[in-house]
Amino acid sequence: MIVGLGLIGGSYAKGLRHFGFRVTAIDRDPHAIEYALQNGIIDEGWTETNAEALADADVIVFALYPKVFLEWVKENGASLKKGTLLTDVTGVKSCIVKDIQDALPEGVEFISAHPMAGREVSGVENSDPAIFRGANYIVVPTEQNSEEAIESCKELGMLLGFAQISVLSPEEHDEMIGFLSQLTHCIAVSLMTCSDNTHLACYTGDSFRDLTRIARINDAMWSELFLLNRDALLAQMDKFLLELYRMRYMLEVGDVEGLREKMRLSTERRAVFDKKIK
Amino acid sequence: MIVGLGLIGGSYAKGLRHFGFRVTAIDRDPHAIEYALQNGIIDEGWTETNAEALADADVIVFALYPKVFLEWVKENGASLKKGTLLTDVTGVKSCIVKDIQDALPEGVEFISAHPMAGREVSGVENSDPAIFRGANYIVVPTEQNSEEAIESCKELGMLLGFAQISVLSPEEHDEMIGFLSQLTHCIAVSLMTCSDNTHLACYTGDSFRDLTRIARINDAMWSELFLLNRDALLAQMDKFLLELYRMRYMLEVGDVEGLREKMRLSTERRAVFDKKIK
Numbered sequence: 350m351i352v353g354l355g356l357i358g359g360s361y362a363k364g365l366r367h368f369g370f371r372v373t374a375i376d377r378d379p380h381a382i383e384y385a386l387q388n389g390i391i392d393e394g395w396t397e398t399n400a401e402a403l404a405d406a407d408v409i410v411f412a413l414y415p416k417v418f419l420e421w422v423k424e425n426g427a428s429l430k431k432g433t434l435l436t437d438v439t440g441v442k443s444c445i446v447k448d449i450q451d452a453l454p455e456g457v458e459f460i461s462a463h464p465m466a467g468r469e470v471s472g473v474e475n476s477d478p479a480i481f482r483g484a485n486y487i488v489v490p491t492e493q494n495s496e497e498a499i500e501s502c503k504e505l506g507m508l509l510g511f512a513q514i515s516v517l518s519p520e521e522h523d524e525m526i527g528f529l530s531q532l533t534h535c536i537a538v539s540l541m542t543c544s545d546n547t548h549l550a551c552y553t554g555d556s557f558r559d560l561t562r563i564a565r566i567n568d569a570m571w572s573e574l575f576l577l578n579r580d581a582l583l584a585q586m587d588k589f590l591l592e593l594y595r596m597r598y599m600l601e602v603g604d605v606e607g608l609r610e611k612m613r614l615s616t617e618r619r620a621v622f623d624k625k626i627k
Numbered sequence: 628m629i630v631g632l633g634l635i636g637g638s639y640a641k642g643l644r645h646f647g648f649r650v651t652a653i654d655r656d657p658h659a660i661e662y663a664l665q666n667g668i669i670d671e672g673w674t675e676t677n678a679e680a681l682a683d684a685d686v687i688v689f690a691l692y693p694k695v696f697l698e699w700v701k702e703n704g705a706s707l708k709k710g711t712l713l714t715d716v717t718g719v720k721s722c723i724v725k726d727i728q729d730a731l732p733e734g735v736e737f738i739s740a741h742p743m744a745g746r747e748v749s750g751v752e753n754s755d756p757a758i759f760r761g762a763n764y765i766v767v768p769t770e771q772n773s774e775e776a777i778e779s780c781k782e783l784g785m786l787l788g789f790a791q792i793s794v795l796s797p798e799e800h801d802e803m804i805g806f807l808s809q810l811t812h813c814i815a816v817s818l819m820t821c822s823d824n825t826h827l828a829c830y831t832g833d834s835f836r837d838l839t840r841i842a843r844i845n846d847a848m849w850s851e852l853f854l855l856n857r858d859a860l861l862a863q864m865d866k867f868l869l870e871l872y873r874m875r876y877m878l879e880v881g882d883v884e885g886l887r888e889k890m891r892l893s894t895e896r897r898a899v900f901d902k903k904i905k
Contacts, residue, residue, distance in 0.1 A: 465832045529835045541893040543870035550899045554743045557807045559837040564897040568890035592821035612846035615819040619842040
């Protein structure tokens, strides 16, 4: 069962149904459920949570905004049957994983995961399991998780076609995501908003387009993700701001060798990040 | 004739020879000339400037670093025959265009241009006129230029297959390039050098890869370009730094509505930058 049938929830549903799994879904939006039923994305769907549907599910994937996810678990956790495995797709971990595990009844295990994939568009209409190909899937266990749940969660990532599956603690995950994902989105947004630059659109080359692709951003989701990972993100922003100030100073005083040294370090490091798997 | 047979010079040579033009070249590096002759990229080539070759050329394209370009013109300008049209590919304009025009003898016209294309690799071996497809070509005239020279320069851009050809003053050009190209390179470099992040390579998604693609950078060329456009680039860096600080502050104080408003503005503006021509 998928709870939250948007871009990611829909992509999970399509990917799993392809392997013959029975896939059900809950989403508050009747259009999402209707669309998914009409297009064969799910076998059955509801706009409200019901105990019967929950009891029927062996695995439940939550593809909700973090706060809604926590509320859902507090409200409906008691209806979950023993032995059900819960997992999620949430982009922040430290602030929710333990709270959710604590809110669940005995015998219901939650193993957190983060599929690092997405698109600039949202909604089940845009869902496509192809977004998982070549992407990373991160399992984020706590000391409360069983080995079996961790293994099942990894298998789910493999089934969905992720290129690489790794395991991180909630803290490691949030530091990594603060740097690789959230800081980059802050930069892209600031680049678009720092001056009225739309008259320059006709001169834009690929560099600028690449840097700002992610500046088209779901403001409700990302502002929530930023605030839930505030400390880790602030730390990453500070490191970046300091470094850009250093570069600005080198430029101001004409420190050519300093600038060149930074560029050489950057070139060397960036080579490590080249995509290995296409 | 091409002076400076690297990535861009070589791509010009290939593109022009494709249309049947006789293309010659000067480059200090004997390997570049040898490679170009062996691979049919040029008809004739020299490792030193010679008066006879210059007299033979109707159009000379300079694909040199800015300072080397200016030196070359001061040294060899007198050998140019009347009626020769000079153009270039230099990425900064205010600091060199008028100096070069002033250094030329009567009857030799220099019309500056900036093909906004490139790759992360350099050298004639990597040249390919396909990099011009879909890209912008900017003609940068001064009041000293004739209408004929401006038109010829535009035609050259069209022949090479650029998607869009526009005209800007040197000052407009440098402001635009400070924002769209140089600031983005500073950001990409700072993102790679702000912390030792290589252990995160295996978690990297497309957002980070896209933002740092240009962090692999030719340090000799870009440090020179940055310093030659220092004032315009510092102004752009300051605007960006201030904006990122504003966003940092909103995050620190938990100003959700402020963050969301920035994200909505960013999303709206970025839509204007979507590529029209593929």
